Amino acid sequence: MHMIHTAIELIVGFIALFIIMKILGKRQLSQITPFDFISALVLGELLGNAIYDKETDILHVLFAMSLWGLLMFVIELITQKFMKTRALLEENPSILIRKGKIDRNELKKNKLDINEFLNLLRQKDVFSIREIEYVILESDGKISILKKSDYTTPTRKDLNLPAKPVYLPITLISDGVVLWDNVRASGFNENWLKAQLEAQNIKKFEDVFYAEWLEDDGLFIQPFEKK
Known part of the structure; x- marks a missing residue:
């Protein structure tokens, strides 16, 4: 029963x-x-x-x-x-990158660190922040990406241009912390990194929110926003 x-x-x-x-x-x-x-x-x-x-x-x-x-x-x-x-009840979308700049406050608000954010970008086949104009975090946790005009179609193949080598961007500084293993793997040292920062009027490593190296495009640096 x-x-x-x-x-x-x-x-x-x-x-x-x-x-x-x-x-x-x-x-x-x-x-x-x-x-x-x-x-x-x-x-x-x-x-x-x-x-x-x-x-x-x-x-x-x-x-x-x-x-x-x-x-x-x-x-x-x-x-x-x-x-x-x-x-x-549903939460509004959040703009994580605005006009090519990472909004650190929005990352914190949405409980994301820089490594988690980069992981989300790679899942969208975006390997470098310099390619991006806007990133929107949707209410379902996924991201939408609007690339800069230099990185949108048409492709080099469409324009009959010769193929270029593809390089993987390497993170050198994350949240003010230098990833020395990545710096050395890229063939650089502390003096080189300091010189690059000084060229952009940045005095300390701790003042850099994010920095990456791309073989054919140089160093991309985003300092912490001044309050």
Whole structure:
């Protein structure tokens, strides 16, 4: 009898979950915000815990799922009807690079360090910050990139130009810390790095937020913004 009872609850719960998802509407995984993801997990957890709790009957399962589904639906309705609530419930996109400059405050606000940020860029096939004009962190955690005009199509092949060697940019300074292994691997030393910084009126390594070396394009430096 217990197995039959569990089977009935599973079937009813499955049907209820299917109906709730239909009511909430179709959304691609790439469109799901962190709030949506957690809400869906809680909904599934409510169903799982209720089914295997011997003291909980099918009516309690349906009530808990219906109430949580209703709350999710109300939140979706509010964000659609009232634009000002979207920043609170869905979060606005954040501009991480503006006019070629990394916004360190936005990185901190979104709990990203420079290494995590570079990892996100590489996943978008962008290996050098100097290629970028704008980067926007979307509400679903993905980034959108607008490249500088020099790095957009048409390609060299489109213009019938000879192929150029491709080099990987090497990070030399990150968050004011010099990565000496990378400096030496690039064939440079401390004196060279100091001279490069002094040429841009930067006196200390600690004043540099990010610096990278690219074989055919030289050194790219972004100092900390002055407050």
